[in-house]
Amino acid sequence: QAKNAGKNQHQAYDKQTSHKQNRRLNIVNQLHQAISNNEFSLAYQPVVRLADGCTVGSEALLRWTNADNETIGPDEFIPIAENSGQIIEIGNWVLLQAFQQCKIWHDAGAINHAMAINVSSQQLKDPLFAKRLADLLTRFSLPAQCINIEITENSIVTEDQNSVTTLYELGELGTRLLLDDFGTGYSCLSYLKDLPFDVLKIDKSFMPANTTIASTIIAMGHELNMEIIAEGIESQDCYEYLKNLNCQYGQGYLFQKPVPPHEFDIFKRFD
Ligand code: C2E
Numbered sequence: 639q640a641k642n643a644g645k646n647q648h649q650a651y652d653k654q655t656s657h658k659q660n661r662r663l664n665i666v667n668q669l670h671q672a673i674s675n676n677e678f679s680l681a682y683q684p685v686v687r688l689a690d691g692c693t694v695g696s697e698a699l700l701r702w703t704n705a706d707n708e709t710i711g712p713d714e715f716i717p718i719a720e721n722s723g724q725i726i727e728i729g730n731w732v733l734l735q736a737f738q739q740c741k742i743w744h745d746a747g748a749i750n751h752a753m754a755i756n757v758s759s760q761q762l763k764d765p766l767f768a769k770r771l772a773d774l775l776t777r778f779s780l781p782a783q784c785i786n787i788e789i790t791e792n793s794i795v796t797e798d799q800n801s802v803t804t805l806y807e808l809g810e811l812g813t814r815l816l817l818d819d820f821g822t823g824y825s826c827l828s829y830l831k832d833l834p835f836d837v838l839k840i841d842k843s844f845m846p847a848n849t850t851i852a853s854t855i856i857a858m859g860h861e862l863n864m865e866i867i868a869e870g871i872e873s874q875d876c877y878e879y880l881k882n883l884n885c886q887y888g889q890g891y892l893f894q895k896p897v898p899p900h901e902f903d904i905f906k907r908f909d
Pocket residue numbers: 683698699700711712713716732756757758788790818819842869870871872889890891892895896
């Protein structure tokens with residue numbers, strides 16, 4: 639009896655694992671045609687200055703609806719694309735698309751609008767990544783400070799010399815570096831000391847923010863002369879609380895969910 643139960647459990651486990659592997663493989667296969675089939679788009683979420691509610695920029699977030707009309711979230715397909723190597727091509731598509739949109743908004747008068755682009759650790763390893771960005775800035779004649787590069791704390795590989803070099807090259811170029819999902823990874827303090835990050839993004843898992851952790855991160859950021867963006871602001875209370883802690887910027891559903899560019903109001907003031 640006991641032996642049988644163990645066997646059944648084992649089979650259930652195998653079934654689950656193979657189901658997961660199948661889904662993974664399907665996604666890898668479907669990603670091959672995603673760019674040429676026009677299945678990707680970018681959604682934009684406003685970055686709000688908490689003191690006055692002004693929109694100061696946006697974050698570009700990748701969206702995918704596959705050929706079966708199924709929507710798959712970036713939290714699922716980005717790690718798969720990172721493992722398969724497809725993230726490089728996808729990342730280049732994102733860069734081009736985000737630059738194009740940033741240019742459109744700048745030409746529409748939002749001359750200080752800063753566009754934040756999420757970049758994977760695989761992209762940072764490319765020794766030509768900074769040059770690629772420099773070329774895009776020239777091509778679209780955009781000032782470097784209008785492009786923010788977001789790198790998640792978990793993805794930084796300090797042992798990879800190319801990645802570290804890329805970070806410094808980006809800093810020299812003048813694009814701002816944002817440390818994303820701050821507080822969820824390891825060795826965060828040494829990153830802050832040793833790497834050229836300009837902005838900390840407090841991870842949304844620390845919201846609603848009336849906790850010691852959130853206020854400690856904000857105080858530390860101020861101490862280190864870094865700007866702070868709080869992610870995941872969902873309530874007015876949370877907004878007020880962060881504003882009182884002098885957290886400079888925020889994003890969240892309270893203001894707006896990520897939306898397609900035609901629904902985005904670059905001059906919107908949230909108050
Ligand atoms: P992230 O960069 O930390 O982006 C923030 C995520 O929080 C987004 O999820 C956003 O839709 C969500 N969010 C925003 N406001 C709120 C809120 O008030 N409450 C809650 N609960 N969530 C909120 P999304 O779009 O599903 O993206 C997930 C992650 O996928 C991103 O996390 C980022 O790490 C990655 N990602 C998205 N687009 C790209 C991309 O173009 N390239 C790369 N490498 N990664 C990307």
